[in-house]
Amino acid sequence: MGSVKDLVVLKKPEGGRTGIGRFIFSDRYSVFDWGEMPDHIKNKGTALCIIGACLFEKLEEMGIKTHYLGVVEDAKSKRLSELKEPGNGMEIKLLRVIKPEIKENVYDYSVYQNERSNFLVPLEVIYRNSLPEGSSVFKRLKEASLKLEDIGLDEMPWPGQKLENPILDVSTKLEATDRYVTWEEAKNIAGLADDEVKEIKRITLLVNELITREARRVGLVNEDGKIELGFDEDRNLMLVDVLGTPDECRFTFEDMPVSKEVARIFYRNTDWCKEVEEAKKKDRVGWKKLVRATPPSLPNRLEELISLLYQACCNEITRKRWFATPPLKEILLEIKEVL
Template identity: 25%
Template sequence: MATNDKLTIQDLAAYARNVLRDATIPELPNHYRGKVRENYELSDGRRIIVATDRLSAFDRILTAVPLKGQVLTQIARFWFDRTRDICPNHVIEYPDPNVLVCRNLKIMPVEIVVRDYLAGTTSTSILSMYKAGRRDMYGHHFPDGMRPNEKLPQPIITPTTKAFDAGHDEELTPDQIVTQGLLSAEQWAHVSKLALALFARGQEIARQHGLILVDTKYEFGFDADGSIVLADEIHTPDSSRYWYAESYPARFATGEKPESFDKDFVRSWVVARCDPYADAIPEIPDEINLEAARIYISVYEQITGEKFPLPAADQPVLERIRANLERYF
């Protein structure tokens, strides 16, 4: 595989039509399609997860970004390796740059979102709710007079329901989680402790690389013995918001939006042109998708300190994945 110096969207133009929108593999059993990933459950208790290039936001698929699935898989791999001392995870092996083979877990019906700043663009973000006049959210009280993108006194957890049908995640409070029987009080206490510890590790490593880990989403599951295991992905630009640390103070002081290191680039492009919850999404041009690909790759390189391994542009992604997964057919 070739490696890259300073990539431009012109360098990535060859990948504009080699995107993985669909990863249906008929030879693999028990197919389930998520917003971004295709899942296959094997009979021996393992799961195959294929990360596509689909980009999801506003409860819909907006576009497909070249190389995004590979970037997400490899960033998650970096973070799984560096947090396994805090929390066990579901990783078994990586047979392809886009593919994870993992333990099949019973997924927790609660998504754990940790936030350290008053930020966000979606309807469930605390900034959107705050701008709408909400001061009590997710079991937390927010004072008047806070500014967009302001740091919170300490990281907080803002849990939501887990939309297994790819629908809309709904706001929850800790009391609701326990009273509705989604988790026991003991389970909630334990998963909260794990999430905050994972977030602290993520912030520490991000800081070392000149980044701020602003907020993130964790998905946990239960192993056969009932133990809590980290699943899905961790600290990727799809599940997390990153800002450049160096420019944040000056931009915040002047009310400018922080330099973003996540899929807010595409979300912001869409929001500027329509109401993404009510209107048809305009076709996203190649230059926007390629710039998003460049941003995703730069995230990988800045976090890991390694050059992103570009695959062959002329080999269809699904063709390569099928070849690498043939032993599972």
């Protein structure tokens, strides 16, 4: 399925009927769009699976539909409370993925005007609780492709601003390079009714509230994150993919990133990264062919600490000791020293 997560199809979705699949969360990771890196982060996949499952179960308790069916153990789909040990397989309902056609170098989404149920909404919804330096929001405001009223602000924001109310952003999902769109464009792309757009925003805000609350409880700040949605057999919106993990959200601890961004910080100081940056300037599509260097391995201790970071996040967010690790705060303080 991708560089870090695989999909096993048990039953294909057809017509108005959903299918069944399993996500296999791997210990692979990717930075700078490179694809699989030379190291694997031990237990990362299992930790992400359990965090995602925990949040899906909490959201279902809140009355929000999801595609989550359970975590796989002994070839069966189980709730977290039924597991004997953590696993890296998540069973899910599968929806149809309907890809837009490309006509004269423009994506044609007209197919969605006639689709009613059982498909992935071709959008990604982003919530932002802060605006770090380098955020795409500043560039888009400067270019006038985004207006203050589009994001509910009265005055120009500043880098590092903590927002009083979260900003909701939306981008395409199935294009070669995802692009930000207005909510009116998003509505037309996916063939959404006005009340469905309102419902998407409501769900996103509730997801943000839950993740922010759970992150704060363990000493983390939920800066931003993303969700994906689909329509079930009866055209009810439901959450899909996975959410609330350190790979889907930008968590920080005392302004330090709590995710694979730790690895990015290390790689930014390597010759390989500089070569990647130069290659992307020359060719945005075929840049990887221009990179002769290979990414170096992470230092052993940093690799261990990143592994412990994921495992400790899982323990503390789910309130259960799935892995034998030191407290999350201790791990983060040592990472600060190493970096």
